Amino acid sequence: MNVTGIIIATCLVGGIGLIIGLLLGFAGKAFEVEVDEKEIKVRECLPGNNCGGCGFAGCDALAKAIASGEAKADACPVGGATVANMIAAIMGSEVAVVKKVAFVKCSGNCEKASNRFYYTGTRDCSQASLSTGGGQKACIYGCLGFGSCVSVCEFDAIHIENGIAVVDKEKCVACGKCVRECPKKLIELVPYDNQHFVACNSNDFGKDVKAVCQAGCIGCKMCTRVCEFEAISVENNIAHIDYEKCTNCGKCKEKCPVKVIL
Numbered sequence: 001m002n003v004t005g006i007i008i009a010t011c012l013v014g015g016i017g018l019i020i021g022l023l024l025g026f027a028g029k030a031f032e033v034e035v036d037e038k039e040i041k042v043r044e045c046l047p048g049n050n051c052g053g054c055g056f057a058g059c060d061a062l063a064k065a066i067a068s069g070e071a072k073a074d075a076c077p078v079g080g081a082t083v084a085n086m087i088a089a090i091m092g093s094e095v096a097v098v099k100k101v102a103f104v105k106c107s108g109n110c111e112k113a114s115n116r117f118y119y120t121g122t123r124d125c126s127q128a129s130l131s132t133g134g135g136q137k138a139c140i141y142g143c144l145g146f147g148s149c150v151s152v153c154e155f156d157a158i159h160i161e162n163g164i165a166v167v168d169k170e171k172c173v174a175c176g177k178c179v180r181e182c183p184k185k186l187i188e189l190v191p192y193d194n195q196h197f198v199a200c201n202s203n204d205f206g207k208d209v210k211a212v213c214q215a216g217c218i219g220c221k222m223c224t225r226v227c228e229f230e231a232i233s234v235e236n237n238i239a240h241i242d243y244e245k246c247t248n249c250g251k252c253k254e255k256c257p258v259k260v261i262l
Contacts, residue, residue, distance in 0.1 A: 038090055039067035045086045046076055051154060053077040053175030066091065077174040077189075099192040100174040102158065102167045106143040106186050107199040107215035107260060110163040114138045114212050124148055126183040135184075138212035141202040143186055149178035195248045196241060200260045203236045210258075217260045223252035 043063035050058040054075045056065055065071035066087060073095045074084035081097040088095040119128055119136035125148040134140035143164040150158050150165065157171035158178055165178075169192060179187045186201050198217060202209050206218030219237035231245035232252050239261070241252075253261040 039063050041090045042066050042087050045079070045083050045090070047078050047083065049078050049154070049175075051078060051175045051177065053173070053177060077176060080173070100189040101169040101172040101192050102174060102176075102178050102187050103190045103197050104143060104149075104158075104165045104167060104187050105197075105199055105201040106141075106164050107262070108137065108139055108142040108164060108213045109161075109215075112214040113142055113163075125181075129183045139202055139204075139209070139216065141184060141186075141200075141204075142213065143184065148181050148183075149187060152177040152181045191243045194241075194243050194246060196246065196250065196253055197262050198239045198241060198260060199262045200238060203238055205237055209237075215258065215260055218258055220257060222255045222257060223261065226251040226255045 040063075043059060046059040046063060048059050052058070054062045054071070054077060056062040056071070056075075059076075062071060062075060066073060066075060073088040073091055073093060074081075074097045076083055076087075077100070079087075080099055084095050084097040115136045116138050117132075117136055119132060121128060121131060123146040125135075125144045125146045128144055128146060129135045135142075135144040137144065145160050145163040145165065147160045147165070150160060154175070154177070155171050155173055157168045157173070158165055159168070160166075165182075165187070167178075167187075174189050176189060179189060184201065190197060200209075200215070200217040202213070202216050204216075206220060209216035209218050217238050219234050219239070221234045223232050223239055224234055228249070228251070229245050229247055231242045231247070233240055233242070239252075253259075
């Protein structure tokens with residue numbers, strides 16, 4: 001056995017390994033990508049649903065946006081107040097979070113709303129609306145009831161009941177997917193604690209609304225006359241509530257002649 005040869009080979013292999021190690025270490029330092037510690041901490045706070053309700057492509061993207069100041073601490077709709085406050089502490093800011101839920105602005109169920117015809121096509125709201133010029137309902141603003149919003153909800157928070165979509169506010173996390181899915185733009189995010197909402201989306205004049213639906217807003221402005229806080233107004237023949245001004249006194253609901261304020 002040639003001991004000298006073995007020693008030379010060992011030294012050679014060890015030397016090559018040392019050189020490779022030094023090169024890898026240098027490369028690691030040279031091409032190292034700096035990671036914002038705040039981004040890591042923010043990501044740990046986020047729920048990981050990757051629902052897209054925040055407007056970003058998942059929780060990783062949102063964490064990066066919050067850490068860079070591109071998004072606010074309360075940008076995650078799923079996390080709610082608890083997560084927002086944790087993130088605000090990380091970012092050194094304060095945030096007052098108002099919990100929100102989805103609300104469907106339509107009361108035109110099977111008993112109250114009339115139909116123009118009976119639709120037998122694909123049970124998809126967008127396709128039905130496009131292919132029939134607004135859907136089967138005589139009110140072109142009303143919920144079609146085919147459940148496209150239901151199909152995109154990951155939290156089982158919205159269902160079709162008696163021909164219209166209804167939100168379970170205890171399950172809703174305000175991710176906004178149903179809002180974006182509805183072709184009639186009937187769904188909006190409203191404060192969880194508010195107790196009064198206008199369940200109609202029609203812009204038609206009162207007589208035209210009454211001709212097609214028993215539960216539509218007729219734009220009579222009686223609600224605006226009794227509101228002491230200027231929290232409700234009528235625009236484009238439909239009542240709108242300013243939730244920042246509303247005190248939930250209930251006078252608008254009591255005065256509404258068609259009981260469209262729920």
